Amino acid sequence: MKLMLKTTVSLGVLCLTAGTAFAACGIEGTGSVRILSNDFEALRLVNTTASECAADGVTVAANATAEHKNLQVPALSINPAEYTVAVVANNSIVPLLNDDLIRPLDDLVAKYGAALQPNQLIKIDGKTMAIAFMGNAQHLFYRKDILDKAGIAEPKSYEEILAAAEKIKADGLMDYPLAASDKPGWDLAAEFVNTYLGTSGEFFAPGSAELAIDNEDGLKTLENMKALTAYMDPDYLTFDANGIQAEYKAGNVAMMVQWGSLAGDMLAGEGAAEGVVANTVLTSAPTIAGGTTPAVALWWDGFTIAKNISDEDAAASFQAMVHGISPEMVAANPTVATWLVAGFEPGPTAVGVIATANAGARAYPMQPYMGLLHTALSAELAEFMAGTEDAATALADVKAAYDTAAKEGGYL
């Protein structure tokens, strides 16, 4: 209750300050703006700011829901589309592109996009299809006090993390110094994708949907994922990102690779044990096997405009969203996300993501069949991680499951 009250109050204050601090929105023309987005703080903030554009002849409605991925394709397929704006990320834009449900934004950018920076434009085949406004990545969170006690410097690679975990366990500082979101499903597959991106390997043979992870890099990735579990709570297969966040906050974990978007929650320290937050350091994601690329995927969040809507609605929606991600909004809320918007001064919660991006991490792949691979990984790696299957069999299973799905999906 107290938490809810606090949230309500802070949201209220946020709305008030947002209302007074930002320049008026002033949309040209009229239209209806209907936003569909995922549900986390930064996106709710963008939605609220865009809602300020409601005026005579302009209506703004926003639906922030964790089910957005399941809603977006059917909602944008109908004509007129249920939503005029779909807020997406690297992976969720793919189904929209595959079914041709979003419109090129070049005209709108030229007309209303003066505040946007060139690197915010997601260009596909020379056409701007989305406007990115924030970045996200998993990166290393570690407890400086524990590492100091064990006499270890900041780990830069998974090999150093394993050595550090061994030392911490041997010194009796912690039983389970590591944690990772290894829950079978989306999380476990993301762990594989992350680690594999740290090797120099490619997921697919160039120019085709033929899977190419059945190699040394794939084996190395699985070996590493399994080696880490030796230092994890035996229930590691049931922890997702929120689960390891809670374990870390409780003081049970010394090092974990966790989402940058949860750094704000961590540093706010709600429910954390004494001394955990004060000693937490955020830094770049680790590298693997002597490589130089951080072993994580970089993500962007951005907005797209539906194809099946009138040009007036599209223009109004674009302007409202540009207002929603305006430099003024970002200047007033620097700690909420790692914004990609002009004039953003990274706060303490963004250092990990920025360090990871600067170290040259690769973006989450946008191939149309990447979703199929993610699903295949999410179901087939569980047995390997549980220790009932060897790495080669696991990779062969992933390939078989992916091939089956890709044939059904028409890619092979």
Add this chain to the structure above:
Amino acid sequence: MPHKTFFAFILPSLIAMVLFIALPIVSVIVQSLHVEHARVLVEVESCQPFGGCTTETRVDTAAMAELRAEKPMGQFNGLGTYLNRGHLAVNEIGAILASNNGFGDIATRIYNLPFYKALSFTLVFCFVVTPLAMALGFAIALAVNALPKVTKGPVIFFSLLPMIITPLIGSLILYWMIQSNGIIGASLQHLFNDPTLSLRASPVLTWASLLFYGVWTNAPFSFVVFYAGLQTVPGDTLESAMIDGASRWERIRFVIIPHLAPLATFVALVQLMDNFRVFEPIVGFSAEANATSLSWLIFNDLSGDAKLFGSAGATSVLTIVGVIVLLMPVLIRTWQEFNHKVV
């Protein structure tokens, strides 16, 4: 009743059954016979905030729209989806049977196929939970029936609680309790003096917890039905049995159980159907690593970035077939009893 009146009487429900039961099933069957059109892929340059511009593969949406306009259902695939690795895995099974290192190897490799893995847990769940839940429900019914009137109400309400609680919430509650810092998990660790004991990590213990949950949540249904049945047991027969010197156990064995047998058939039928569709506890217990079910396979096909409607349709049809096969003995028995009565 004249045939015409009878027909007019059931027509509304007949229409509703066709609309809401038969047609959706037909649509699922048709869907399961189709797969997506072969995608037309093109190489385009794509630019992102990180990493600059790269050449990437994309779907040629204009070409795909033409294909879809011609054939909106996608390509006809016949039984291809049913026979592929995600379902009956005919080729894979053939290969396993052709070259293997004995029975154990065959079992492990077949269990490694997603459909058979899900089927094994589903069947074990069905055949362990149904009889145990019925036995437990029957025991509770007997116990409640013997209680004084005043206490009956509260006890019945308490016994029905597992059925009232939403399955997902019920499984989450138990899941939290068996965590190593939950009350059951911590007690077990203390009891067995093994700090690494985890009900969630080992496949056997995960199955055991799921089965335990299944019995807990299914018992109240059997209890309600059997309790209602107990009220119809003829008092005269019981009394005469007592005069003949029958003990309580003998009265249960030779009077009550035969009297309730038709009811038991009905309960078994409903419970088998229910348990074959086991889904919520797997999600609630985060047990995907160690236990999957047919319903979970369908859910897995339809969630995520790529939705495989054909695959989900095929699994649904196989589930329906499974339910029919399971119920066959019970249905045959009912049919025989019915005929017996008529004669």
